[in-house]
Amino acid sequence: MSAPSSRGDDLLRGIWRENPVLVQLLGLCPMLAVTNTVANSLAMGLATFFVLLGSSVLVSTLKSVIPHEVRISAYILIIATFVTMADLVLAAVVPEIHRALGAFIALIVVNCIILGRQEAFASKRPVGRSALDAIGTGAGFMLALLLMGAFREILGSGSLLGVSLFGPGYEPWVVMILPPGGFLTLGAILLLLGWSRQRRAPQPRVRRWPHGVATGRAG
Amino acid sequence: MNAGADAAREVPSWRLLATLGVAGAAAGLLVVLVQGWAEPRIEAHRTAVLEGAIRNVLGEPARYDTLYVTDAGLVRETSGGIDASTTDRVYLGYDAAGQPVGFAITAAEPGFQDLIRLIFGYEAASGEVLGMEVLENKETPGLGDKIVKDASFVAEFEGARAPLLGVKPGAGEGDPGEVDMITGATISSRAVISIINHRLERLDPLLRSYVAAEHP
Numbered sequence: 539m540s541a542p543s544s545r546g547d548d549l550l551r552g553i554w555r556e557n558p559v560l561v562q563l564l565g566l567c568p569m570l571a572v573t574n575t576v577a578n579s580l581a582m583g584l585a586t587f588f589v590l591l592g593s594s595v596l597v598s599t600l601k602s603v604i605p606h607e608v609r610i611s612a613y614i615l616i617i618a619t620f621v622t623m624a625d626l627v628l629a630a631v632v633p634e635i636h637r638a639l640g641a642f643i644a645l646i647v648v649n650c651i652i653l654g655r656q657e658a659f660a661s662k663r664p665v666g667r668s669a670l671d672a673i674g675t676g677a678g679f680m681l682a683l684l685l686m687g688a689f690r691e692i693l694g695s696g697s698l699l700g701v702s703l704f705g706p707g708y709e710p711w712v713v714m715i716l717p718p719g720g721f722l723t724l725g726a727i728l729l730l731l732g733w734s735r736q737r738r739a740p741q742p743r744v745r746r747w748p749h750g751v752a753t754g755r756a757g
Numbered sequence: 758m759n760a761g762a763d764a765a766r767e768v769p770s771w772r773l774l775a776t777l778g779v780a781g782a783a784a785g786l787l788v789v790l791v792q793g794w795a796e797p798r799i800e801a802h803r804t805a806v807l808e809g810a811i812r813n814v815l816g817e818p819a820r821y822d823t824l825y826v827t828d829a830g831l832v833r834e835t836s837g838g839i840d841a842s843t844t845d846r847v848y849l850g851y852d853a854a855g856q857p858v859g860f861a862i863t864a865a866e867p868g869f870q871d872l873i874r875l876i877f878g879y880e881a882a883s884g885e886v887l888g889m890e891v892l893e894n895k896e897t898p899g900l901g902d903k904i905v906k907d908a909s910f911v912a913e914f915e916g917a918r919a920p921l922l923g924v925k926p927g928a929g930e931g932d933p934g935e936v937d938m939i940t941g942a943t944i945s946s947r948a949v950i951s952i953i954n955h956r957l958e959r960l961d962p963l964l965r966s967y968v969a970a971e972h973p
Binding site: 574603604605606607608611612615616618619622623626627629630631633637640694695710712715716 | 768772773776777780781784787788791792794795798799802806893895897898899900
């Protein structure tokens with residue numbers, strides 16, 4: 539997928555067309571685990587965004603210094619440092635959210651979106667383009683998390699960002715904030731996206747006969 | 758890429774080690790710096806949460822003291838080489854007139870998913886629980902976490918007499934220790950009740966003798 543390679547494309551590609559979660563299906567573990575409220579999604583998205591941007595810039599800056607043989611260890615070291623910093627900052631600034639996210643902040647280290655961008659992009663491109671790519675991918679991940687979080691919080695708790703939407707008469711659809719709700723929501727989102735993508739894809743050539751009977755090649 | 762190019766590109770192992778060594782040291786330094794900034798804030802938050810909870814379960818006392826639990830009873834200061842920071846403790850609240858209003862006691866035991874950590878207020882002379890607040894839990898969202906979110910369950914503890922007895926909602930027979938459990942959160946609500954009972958089994962004699970001796 540390397541047709542155009544302009545700076546704008548570096549930035550925009552990760553947000554929608556090559557969205558890390560919705561298209562590449564990476565990072566599903568945090569996607570399913572922490573998206574039961576919008577606030578959690580936002581904190582997870584911001585932490586991942588910070589880690590991705592920091593590591594991409596650093597990896598891209600140091601790419602000529604890091605020997606090829608130990609590059610993965612070096613990337614993991616860089617990522618782990620950023621994750622630990624994000625973990626501590628979240629614990630100090632938003633302790634409630636930090637507690638809700640639990641181990642999943644620390645697990646950003648093994649989020650394949652981040653290591654994937656280092657290995658596939660930042661380690662081969664200049665710093666500016668790597669930063670744009672990281673911003674795009676990070677924003678795409680955040681977008682997917684927020685989409686899930688909003689959907690699950692509205693249905694599962696009847697609220698958005700903790701503000702009650704439907705009043706006390708609403709019986710929350712509890713399963714939506716439990717793990718099965720994560721799978722159901724992700725499945726529904728992917729189904730809708732796949733369906734719309736298929737509809738927009740070029741249709742097989744249809745030959746229309748004069749009397750209005752359309753035939754198309756199967757497949 | 759042919760073999761010659763590969764050989765030319767080979768990096769000596771000392772460089773590999775040096776790269777990772779330097780990177781590791783730099784990473785460690787960074788983490789230590791951030792830790793130094795974050796640690797006092799995390800600690801301050803933890804203290805503020807506990808303080809708020811103590812005030813809540815004791816009904817806003819004028820002040821409270823920390824008492825350490827030792828084999829000999831409750832003491833204001835640990836002695837004999839016992840480290841105060843790791844010693845089990847309770848908090849004794851006083852009203853504006855200097856009269857004790859009750860103890861705030863933390864306790865933790867496994868719930869449905871993980872440890873439930875809670876704090877409760879307790880008046881030793883009458884054996885009355887003054888209030889309960891869950892500090893930490895990982896119970897099932899929407900079901901078990903009603904031990905925090907269901908205000909009527911939390912209110913059940915106010916005025917209940919230890920030892921507590923969990924009953925089905927509406928099925929109580931007038932026992933002063935009755936606490937209505939939550940439908941759909943049987944295990945979590947039973948855990949909260951037994952955490953308080955277990956903790957009091959051990960502490961109650963110490964609390965009573967302390968109150969009897971200090972505030973006759």
